[in-house]
Amino acid sequence: MKTIAKSRINEALAILAKESKLLVPMKVNGISKYAPWGSEGTIQFEEVNTLLPPKDTLFPHTEKMYSYKIANQEITELNIHDDSAPQILFGVRPCDMQSIKCMDDVFLTKSYVDDFYKNKREKLITICIGCTKTAPTCFCDSMGVDPSRHEAADVQMYDLGDSYGIEAQTEAGQTVVNKLQELMEDQAGDPTAVSCTLKVDASGIPAKLSTMFEHPIWKEISRKCIGCGTCTYLCPTCYCFDMETTNNGNEGYRFRCWDSCMFSEYSRMAGGHNPRPSKNERIRNRFLHKLEFFNERYGKNLCVGCGRCIAKCPVNVDITLFIDKLKEVAADEPV
Amino acid sequence: MSQCKCENPLVPSVVTVLKIVEETSDIKTFHVSTKDGKKPFTPMPGQLGMFSLLTVGEGMFSVTAQGENHLEFAIKKCGMLTDALHEIKPGQMMGVRGPYGNGFPLDLCKGKDMLFIGGGIGLAPVRSLIKYCFEQREDFGKIDIIYGARSMNDLCFKEDLFENWPKERDTNVHVTVDSGDENCPCHIGFVPAFLEEINPNPQGKIVVLCGPPIMIKFCLQSLTKMGFTDEQVITTLEMRMKCGIGKCGRCSIGSKYVCLDGPVFTMAELKHLPNEF
Numbered sequence: 255m256k257t258i259a260k261s262r263i264n265e266a267l268a269i270l271a272k273e274s275k276l277l278v279p280m281k282v283n284g285i286s287k288y289a290p291w292g293s294e295g296t297i298q299f300e301e302v303n304t305l306l307p308p309k310d311t312l313f314p315h316t317e318k319m320y321s322y323k324i325a326n327q328e329i330t331e332l333n334i335h336d337d338s339a340p341q342i343l344f345g346v347r348p349c350d351m352q353s354i355k356c357m358d359d360v361f362l363t364k365s366y367v368d369d370f371y372k373n374k375r376e377k378l379i380t381i382c383i384g385c386t387k388t389a390p391t392c393f394c395d396s397m398g399v400d401p402s403r404h405e406a407a408d409v410q411m412y413d414l415g416d417s418y419g420i421e422a423q424t425e426a427g428q429t430v431v432n433k434l435q436e437l438m439e440d441q442a443g444d445p446t447a448v449s450c451t452l453k454v455d456a457s458g459i460p461a462k463l464s465t466m467f468e469h470p471i472w473k474e475i476s477r478k479c480i481g482c483g484t485c486t487y488l489c490p491t492c493y494c495f496d497m498e499t500t501n502n503g504n505e506g507y508r509f510r511c512w513d514s515c516m517f518s519e520y521s522r523m524a525g526g527h528n529p530r531p532s533k534n535e536r537i538r539n540r541f542l543h544k545l546e547f548f549n550e551r552y553g554k555n556l557c558v559g560c561g562r563c564i565a566k567c568p569v570n571v572d573i574t575l576f577i578d579k580l581k582e583v584a585a586d587e588p589v
Numbered sequence: 590m591s592q593c594k595c596e597n598p599l600v601p602s603v604v605t606v607l608k609i610v611e612e613t614s615d616i617k618t619f620h621v622s623t624k625d626g627k628k629p630f631t632p633m634p635g636q637l638g639m640f641s642l643l644t645v646g647e648g649m650f651s652v653t654a655q656g657e658n659h660l661e662f663a664i665k666k667c668g669m670l671t672d673a674l675h676e677i678k679p680g681q682m683m684g685v686r687g688p689y690g691n692g693f694p695l696d697l698c699k700g701k702d703m704l705f706i707g708g709g710i711g712l713a714p715v716r717s718l719i720k721y722c723f724e725q726r727e728d729f730g731k732i733d734i735i736y737g738a739r740s741m742n743d744l745c746f747k748e749d750l751f752e753n754w755p756k757e758r759d760t761n762v763h764v765t766v767d768s769g770d771e772n773c774p775c776h777i778g779f780v781p782a783f784l785e786e787i788n789p790n791p792q793g794k795i796v797v798l799c800g801p802p803i804m805i806k807f808c809l810q811s812l813t814k815m816g817f818t819d820e821q822v823i824t825t826l827e828m829r830m831k832c833g834i835g836k837c838g839r840c841s842i843g844s845k846y847v848c849l850d851g852p853v854f855t856m857a858e859l860k861h862l863p864n865e866f
Contacts, residue, residue: 319599319600320597320600322643324643324644324682327680327681327682328682329603329643329682329684332600332601332602332603332684334596334597334600360836361836364835364849365592365834365835365849366592366593366598366834366835366836366849368599368834368836369597369598369599370597370599467863467864468864493836493838494837494838494839495831495832495836495837495838496831496837497599497647497831497832497837498646499643499644499645499646501643501644501645506643506644508643510599510831510837513837513838513839515838515839520829520839521828521829521839521840522829523827523828523829524648524667524668524669524670524671524829525667525668529828529842529865530865535865539841539865542843542863543841546844547841547843547844548844550843550844551844
């Protein structure tokens with residue numbers, strides 16, 4: 255296997271950062287996330303997944319879409335905004351790699367391609383690193399993700415102790431690996447297999463859920479939810495967005511930003527009708543979307559088992575406990 | 590179905606308001622065309638357009654009619670954007686993008702007798718198909734239109750209801766109002782009761798139903814009683830929408846997006862979706 259010694263990883267990063275914005279896992283002001291290499295903070299290659307998911311790399315928290323100018327009642331300018339640029343996501347974990355696959359399904363398939371996403375996606379190189387340890391909240395292998403690698407990454411890295419094993423998995427990945435040629439050695443290496451300690455049996459869940467829309471389980475699990483939306487903001491696959499306008503006199507711009515199905519205004523219509531008026535309907539929609547609806551539409555779960563929502567929910571709503579509970583209850587019986 | 594072919598399906602193109610028709614005290618119909626006098630896009634009946642005042646925001650509306658060079662949107666005043674829309678004057682420049690959604694299933698309707706049932710602003714989406722039927726008159730059998738509103742003053746598209754449509758061949762227009770005095774020129778009563786009075790024969794008929802939820806609920810009960818099946822009844826749904834292209838998430842019902850897979854569904858299709866509308 256081709257390897258790079260850990261002692262030379264900074265040289266590799268310097269090469270990668272020459273032509274692209276290079277994002278690496280870092281702890282910045284106490285928050286671990288993907289930040290530009292060289293920014294202030296501590297690099298975290300030896301940790302588990304970051305607290306903030308890498309989804310803003312492709313789907314920014316707030317994204318300008320187009321700007322306009324109006325003069326004498328006439329719309330004189332309408333310019334589409336495109337800030338896409340080459341980016342490398344270095345050290346992305348397999349769970350987050352799976353989340354990028356989910357987002358690709360949403361933004362690039364089913365009748366319409368979202369250009370804002372596509373422009374960024376086409377310029378992104380993903381360098382995945384296999385996990386050698388897991389957090390107590392990690393359960394990706396229960397959701398069909400292999401914690402040691404992900405086949406969709408452009409480059410796959412393995413932690414071999416003193417060095418990183420490196421394999422290009424796509425043509426774009428090969429181009430990147432070629433740039434690191436001078437740093438690479440040939441070395442026998444066997445990537446450590448790792449498995450999550452948190453396990454959940456998700457088999458048969460979509461089919462079972464399809465009969466449980468009116469089940470009392472929703473009331474029970476939503477009882478403690480405070481509707482804060484933390485789960486949706488930390489979720490690497492939650493992709494719902496809002497579109498709004500910022501207007502300043504005769505000019506302004508339209509932007510989109512992350513939204514949350516946990517908020518009451520999310521589906522409220524003009525005139526006041528809301529198809530999801532209480533947290534019962536909103537929690538039900540979120541869990542069904544993750545585990546049933548997305549599966550029906552795109553053939554995969556919209557939960558990758560990263561465990562962020564479990565770790566950070568202030569009232570301990572836990573999707574793994576929910577799945578356990580689902581297994582126990584009969585579909586047509588009250589809880 | 591035709592699709593939005595804009596350079597970017599989330600970005601509107603600029604249109605000018607040619608004409609504004611005051612239908613009722615809270616409903617206006619806006620006629621729009623591109624700056625060089627063309628139709629912004631050609632929707633199929635029942636498809637949607639995202640209509641915007643750039644400085645205020647966007648909203649999704651059904652395209653109620655189209656001409657050679659323009660589109661028409663009938664809009665009820667009921668929120669921030671629609672309040673602002675009701676204040677604009679002809680000549681105003683706006684944004685529009687589309688068409689979105691599936692539109693009415695024309696193949697299912699062709700060769701059939703058509704029964705249109707509308708209530709209030711619910712006639713707006715249905716009108717696009719009614720007009721299509723008259724344009725392609727040979728493709729359809731007998732046409733019945735049942736329409737109701739709260740009062741005479743709340744009836745939309747009066748010229749169509751009382752002048753244009755009754756002149757069409759093999760066509761009956763039945764108008765009712767919830768309340769009125771003895772001088773009221775049309776039937777008085779709620780739409781579902783009026784429907785039962787008319788008692789249409791389900792044989793070879795397709796029903797297109799759109800109106801307030803309470804009207805839909807009771808009309809469905811009446812239709813079932815008369816022997817209509819769920820496959821014969823079509824409706825068009827409303828949900829809050831932002832993107833219009835099945836991405837932003839908010840108009841989902843189960844695994845479907847109303848903006849993309851809808852807004853038109855048969856009652857049979859709706860029975861397979863979670864009961865959330």
